Amino acid sequence: MEAADNVLLKTVLIHNKKNCLVTLFSTHICWGLMSCGADAIGQYLEPFYYQRHESVPIQEIIAITPEKIQHAQEKKQNASLGIELISLETRSFCLHVVKRVGGHRWRVRKVIFDCPDGQACGDWIDAVQSRLNSKEYGRPKHLLTFINPFGGKRKAVKIYEEKIEPLFYLAGIASEVIVTERANHAHDYILEEDLRHYDGIICVGGDGMFAELLNGLLRRTQQDAGIHDANQETKLVNPRLKLGVIPGGSTDAVVYTTCGINDPVTSALHIIIGETVGVDVCSIHQENQILRYCVSMLAYGYFGDVLIDSEKHRWMGPKRYDWSGFKRWCKKFVYEAEISYLECPDTRHHPRDGSRCFAGCEICNSIQHSEGESLYSDDKWQTFQGRFISFQSITMPCRCDLSPNGVSPSQHLSNGYTDLIIAKECSQVDFLRHMWRVKSKTTDQFDFDFVEVHRVKAFKFRPILEDGEDEENDDSNGRQRLRTRQLRASSWNCDGEVLTEGFIDVKVHHQLIKLFARNIEDERQLKTDFCETSCYSCSARR
Numbered sequence: 001m002e003a004a005d006n007v008l009l010k011t012v013l014i015h016n017k018k019n020c021l022v023t024l025f026s027t028h029i030c031w032g033l034m035s036c037g038a039d040a041i042g043q044y045l046e047p048f049y050y051q052r053h054e055s056v057p058i059q060e061i062i063a064i065t066p067e068k069i070q071h072a073q074e075k076k077q078n079a080s081l082g083i084e085l086i087s088l089e090t091r092s093f094c095l096h097v098v099k100r101v102g103g104h105r106w107r108v109r110k111v112i113f114d115c116p117d118g119q120a121c122g123d124w125i126d127a128v129q130s131r132l133n134s135k136e137y138g139r140p141k142h143l144l145t146f147i148n149p150f151g152g153k154r155k156a157v158k159i160y161e162e163k164i165e166p167l168f169y170l171a172g173i174a175s176e177v178i179v180t181e182r183a184n185h186a187h188d189y190i191l192e193e194d195l196r197h198y199d200g201i202i203c204v205g206g207d208g209m210f211a212e213l214l215n216g217l218l219r220r221t222q223q224d225a226g227i228h229d230a231n232q233e234t235k236l237v238n239p240r241l242k243l244g245v246i247p248g249g250s251t252d253a254v255v256y257t258t259c260g261i262n263d264p265v266t267s268a269l270h271i272i273i274g275e276t277v278g279v280d281v282c283s284i285h286q287e288n289q290i291l292r293y294c295v296s297m298l299a300y301g302y303f304g305d306v307l308i309d310s311e312k313h314r315w316m317g318p319k320r321y322d323w324s325g326f327k328r329w330c331k332k333f334v335y336e337a338e339i340s341y342l343e344c345p346d347t348r349h350h351p352r353d354g355s356r357c358f359a360g361c362e363i364c365n366s367i368q369h370s371e372g373e374s375l376y377s378d379d380k381w382q383t384f385q386g387r388f389i390s391f392q393s394i395t396m397p398c399r400c401d402l403s404p405n406g407v408s409p410s411q412h413l414s415n416g417y418t419d420l421i422i423a424k425e426c427s428q429v430d431f432l433r434h435m436w437r438v439k440s441k442t443t444d445q446f447d448f449d450f451v452e453v454h455r456v457k458a459f460k461f462r463p464i465l466e467d468g469e470d471e472e473n474d475d476s477n478g479r480q481r482l483r484t485r486q487l488r489a490s491s492w493n494c495d496g497e498v499l500t501e502g503f504i505d506v507k508v509h510h511q512l513i514k515l516f517a518r519n520i521e522d523e524r525q526l527k528t529d530f531c532e533t534s535c536y537s538c539s540a541r542r
Ligand SMILES: CCCCCCCCCCCCC/C=C/[C@@H](O)[C@H](COP(=O)(O)O)NC(=O)CCCCCCCCCCCCCCC
Pocket: 205, 206, 207, 208, 209, 249, 250, 251, 252, 253, 296, 297, 303, 306, 307, 321, 322, 325, 326, 329, 398, 400, 402, 403, 407, 432, 435, 436, 438, 439, 493, 494, 495, 496, 497
């Protein structure tokens, strides 16, 4: 289709006291000063070219609202008549659009246009609003919102009331708000209540709170579909509802990874524009039962112990992890397990391939999975048996303040794989060197001989809790005694929730859920000079 075919509305309007040609295309809106054409309002000459122009995709328009402005001429008239203010015809409108202010942070920018008359103004508002309502953008209309008042720095209610509610109101989103009264409140609500009226469920909280939504929604979806228990072979059903998070917790890795920053306003804008990204989910099984679902980090050993200890220091807020992390590091513990895993068959994809998952990621979109195939019949299972300090399964990159590049920087949101990171038995100093690199942005954190990494589709974890038989000890009668030494057991840190079962089977489900978020943008590639190719003016100049 010719670009010009997509023009829905084209008028000369006043913006910043100058005549501007404003064009509404089906995918974006463009405005700027003209280099030729008449200046008279409502008239322009073809062909026209913009001298300088700006363009905003429809997707990135938060709202269009009428703007009551007293125009200069009316002001004069009113002043001469001695009238302070009369009810004015609305001849101006305000576009509220996404503005990027750096570091993946989004804000709202207001752009005001004055129209020749009220009719033209109404036409513009209707035309833009009808594009915003179009199903192709998938903007949510009804959300179910849970707020955890005790997460992170305990500011979630304030964040919602002061920053998020006004934005949802502006965008025309109706949100039913539930401030949770206990742990699992949101989980149980999702499992039991009627959710038909909602387009999505969001929370203001941390990863633990998000895990409640995730587990509630996935259980509910399987239950409604008649899947009650499931082994690793079961094909799970994708939920209709989308999930979203506004950061109000401690680590906020889910939101940091999918929006590039833990900023409440940025997250609210990602939700409002309705863009979604598919996200891989791990199901954690024991026998034929699913114990839990996990999207970010599933960790045993060091990070499992840090979580258990940190719960005792919840009053410290997010800093509790540093304190517990330090305490755990001081006491070195070693664990042992047998881990079998099914590695990604495509050797181009691995945790050290240097790739990054950006919005519209080609790797995520191109990877093929044969979901129907049996995992057990596969003879490609490999086994690791040994001692380690930390074992992590990282299903999304897990960016956060503690690790801005991510715990596994080359992991992807929706490639269908999880990365196993095993920090094998080593000195405390060596483990710290590895963690230091996880925190820093520069060097390969896996470039140590004691760190082993694999990109896998599924794994089985069997803790070994007793040392092998030790025959070297003789008892007082000189008889050889078989002795076993107790090894330390840990628990799992599953998206920040404790899981006490040690033996587990884990499988990754490719893009099982959809999250309201664009995924991070490659800021070097954001176009600023030219708008989309369908822009008439730009394509004419190219
Ligand atoms: C010395 C530098 C240490 C840098 C350590 C970087 C490790 C970063 C791991 C981040 C894990 C991110 C994965 C997501 C986890 C969350 O699901 C989950 C729950 O989140 P929520 O609170 O929002 O509900 N969060 C966590 O489990 C937090 C784990 C954080 C562990 C921090 C460990 C700090 C270690 C400090 C050691 C200091 C030794 C100093 C020696 C002189």
